[in-house]
Amino acid sequence: MTGPFGFDGSPALVPRELRGYRRFRFVDLDGSLLPTVYSSCGPWSGDGEHAICADGGDHAAPDPQCGCGLYGWYHPSRATASSGFGEVTAVISAQGRSILGDDGFRAARARVEAVALPFGARFRPRECARSRQLLGARYPHAEVYRSRRRMVREHPPVDLRELGITVRPSTVPRYVRSALGVWLLGILLIYSVALLPSGALSRAGPAAWLGVLGGFVLWQVLLVWLATRCSDPPRVRPPRR
Structure with a gap:
């Protein structure tokens, strides 16, 4: 080994x-x-x-x-x-x-x-x-x-x-902060719907709803992509001693 x-x-x-x-x-x-x-x-x-x-x-x-x-x-x-x-x-x-x-x-x-x-x-x-x-x-x-x-x-x-060694920082903390920021931004946008004028949602047309659906899917995809980079690749085993 x-x-x-x-x-x-x-x-x-x-x-x-x-x-x-x-x-x-x-x-x-x-x-x-x-x-x-x-x-x-x-x-x-x-x-x-x-x-x-x-x-x-x-x-x-x-x-x-x-x-x-x-x-x-x-x-x-x-x-x-x-x-x-x-x-x-x-x-x-x-x-x-x-x-x-x-x-x-x-x-x-x-x-x-x-x-x-x-x-x-x-x-x-x-x-x-x-x-x-x-x-x-x-x-x-x-x-x-x-x-x-x-x-x-x-x-x-x-x-x-x-x-002959280049000391490289980990990119994990940066991706963790980015994921947290994207998640908070999405949550704020979702709750901001409550601030819309009365009847605004009922007057929204199909194009507006498609835009909302596309934005939600994009938010989820971006979160998943960031989550996959919130840990170092499994290149090493944990320290033994």
Whole structure:
């Protein structure tokens, strides 16, 4: 079995730290960060995590013929998909033996460089302060941010062209915003019918009704087209560890 597309390639020893982005599940009991997949392997260590093969392989991780390793996306826009409440986005710094793919890397060692608080905690001051304290105690070398946007602004993607890699943002957020805008526009137009003068609908001719029907069908087709682009193509499997 080869590595997931987008995270595959030949192993390389990167001479400096690689910055990446990924999701974790925040455990509010002790402030630990669990991988969203293969969480049975336990939370990441505050001093740095060392990769193992979660499938029980006896090879060193990452391995080009396996999907093991510590995953990270090159661009933060690709680390926004959430599979549940309480997940957080984090910046990680990887080093050592790494497999560099087109969209992200798999590394042998990595540490948490920064983490943004869970979305729900940002609006509750007491929970926000408690989460900050827990994360600070568990990951003393990581910066804790209330805003994901500020975290990314202060920890931007690294230019990797010297390694032959072009860091590309995901187009998913743009399509999500477009789909939401088109949906809201259609809803507003539908409810605006109530503002028409009394008897206007009964006086509408066949051409007007055909225009309304055509507009409704076009609205639905556009929504379906945008919805099909609101997720990245299934090119990669979820991060393993």
